[in-house]
Amino acid sequence: MSDSLERSTDVEWLEHAIAAGELESCRAELGAGGLAASKRASLYCRLAEALYYRGQAADAVDCADAAFELEPRCPAIADFCAWLFSNCGQHQAAAVAYRRLLEVRPDWAAGYRHASGSLAAAGDIDGAIQHAARAAELEPNCAEFAVHTGLLLAGAGLHRDAIGYFSRAAALAPDDPAVLRHFSSSALALGERERALDLARRAHVLAPGERENAHHATETMLRCERIDEAAELISAVLAGGNADATGYRLLSAAEMLRERIEVALDAIERATALAPERAEYHQHRGNLLYRLARFDEAAAAFDRAAALEPENPAPKRSQLTVYFDSGRFREALAVGGELIRIEPDNEEYAQAVLQVLNRRFETLDGDYVVLGERPAPPIRTLRPPPGLWSAMQTQWRVIHALIIRETRTRFGDSSLGYGWALAEPILHILMLSLAFAVLMHGRPPIGTQFFIFYYTGIIPYHIFVHSSSSMTYAVTANGSLLQLPLVHTFDVILARGLLEFVTDIIVAVILLTGFGAIGLAAMPHDFGGVAAACIAVWLLGCGCGFVNAVINAFCKSWDKLWAQLTRVLYFCSGIFYVPGMMPGWIRDRFAWNPVLQAVDWFRSSFFADYQPHWLDRTYLMTVVGVVLLAGLSLERGLRRSLCEPL
């Protein structure tokens, strides 16, 4: 090799060497100089070509550079260099070479097109647009030039200028779907929705098998709010076996806009399965899951998106929301910190993080007692609703407790307490008997003793009046106790009646023993009849008591009226006289009074020789039944209104 170099530097040898592939030695030889500039330049070009084809692009570019420097004005050299530079990615240099060529051939339309391409690739968009426009001007019938110019203009945001070129291109090549698609994009950017839609549809119809057209048409429809049409189109494309990730993504968007979140989720899951590396898909999936309130899964989807694009704030912003909403403030705060790091000046992010911080303060453990964690819920045994027997037991417990309570409160402040409840009627009867005994000398209408006679009138009367009057206040006086779920209005009313009955019976027994003790012959001849009369008059009192209690809860002055009525009854019930002393027609009217009937029942059982013909026990029991039924149904029917909180 070395001796051949010594021999000659002539052109033919070099051409031969290049053809033989001795490229390195040729390059060294050319670098040594010696030959004429034009010869060297052309040899450099041939060497560069050979190097390029051998794959040594960098060396090829160096050689082409050398050639271009040696003969900058030679069109052939410039032409070759422009070709080589473009192919080797040296767009800047290629652009210079094309410009040089265009200086020589100012009408070379394709040259302008090539120069525009190189300039655009080198980043000089303005230059690229100028050259492209020139090319399109020189050859107005070439659709490709027009499309190229339009795309450059559209890329620069100059849609109004771009649309002119696109429409020209569309006129020249009406069947090219790509042209229509670009045209549609610019029209949409300018807000010409109908035109954009029409073009997008035409592009899709021209080449329905091309996904790009289908995607563009769908996207255009979505932007033009033709949601249903978009969903149908993309579904049809996907069903036609042309399934791909972008298609499913678009279908998901369409279904989401149709509020069919579940269907949208299904579509995006297909898309993520096909293209798991797309962060935006995971982001979209997370949004859908969030809308379905499946917070945990949404969080996982956002986590995936954030992991795929660690510097993208959008997934992190979504993470923040979903963590916040599921109460995971610690994680929300951590992701908020990253968000602030990525975009420290974004006000919305700062606000969101501030919200998390505020909630964190609210939920930080303070100085109160923190109860133990309960990782798994403890097992509870369920009780069946109580049966009849246990319900009755409970009711009896409640009534019993209420009776005991009433004995404490009936004479609340008195130190005698329930003792006073007994003493009061005893004193009452004694005083009354004493007064009549002194005033009316002689014999009482029945029996021999005034005391006994009045006793037989007063006791049944008291049983009636005490129970019916006391029950009147049962609901109004026990409002707070009715807040206890076990305590019902029925219980508090009945408890009062029972207490009065028990009290009056005790009073009656005490008085009777007292009379016996002082030597008065005072034994009833028929204990059973006396007891029956007492129960009958008490039931009558209870019936009235239930009615009173209900009325009094709605009409506060009812108790006054009832008090007047009981006073009238005192005179109409044959307490200090016997109806037999009255004229017959008055007695027949008075006999309708059930309390009088009860008093006479009591007396007829007490005194063997007193059997009034107007006494009608069946009538009395009928009245008792009717009144009791009325009282209980009133209570039952209006129970809800009675126990409203006061």
Next chain:
Amino acid sequence: MIRLEQVSKAYRTHNGRKVVLDRVNATFAAGHNYGILGVNGAGKSTLIRLLAGSEPPDRGRVRRYCRVSFPLGFGGTFHGALSGRENAAFIARIYGAPLRPTIDYVGDFAELGEYFTMPVNTYSAGMRARLAFAACLAIEFDIYLIDEVTEVGDQRFRRKCADAFRARMTHSDIILVSHNPQTVRQYCDYGAILADGALSLYDDVGAALTRHHRMLQDAA
């Protein structure tokens, strides 16, 4: 477990009918503590009374598969003329609890001193609440219904209540109404939001609190 079946409840106010529940179906599962949230006037206390049985629903059924406490709230369940002791005895009697130990427990827990034998009318609000707590805890319930009274008394008494409930929570549950998110978080693992006649249950109290917080913000 308490189950609401198609429960409706409304009450009259000065501004017309106020619907608290509108055909609500819900189950308060056993083994969980629920925090009930809602804006003022949503009817949280009414809901508690419905759960307790202090008030009947207008329609539907409330089924209780356990012993539910009376509502532990500021609205007294005590008779003013009776002493704290007598009221405690009354509660013990109606729930069939042993009388003497119950009274002793209440007297001990409520720390009312000589007031325990004086009429409840003479008590301060705090003392009444302490008595209510003691009386409620004295009875073994499966579910305790607490309405806004967890902030009674001083720090020490609150700690005592929390300790007592913690001990009770091994075999009982709590349904709680409170405006304090800390309290809800402290006692409850599940949440419920009452709004516009609907009751939504949450199996995460944090989520319920956040929703509620949002609602308050939207309302503001």
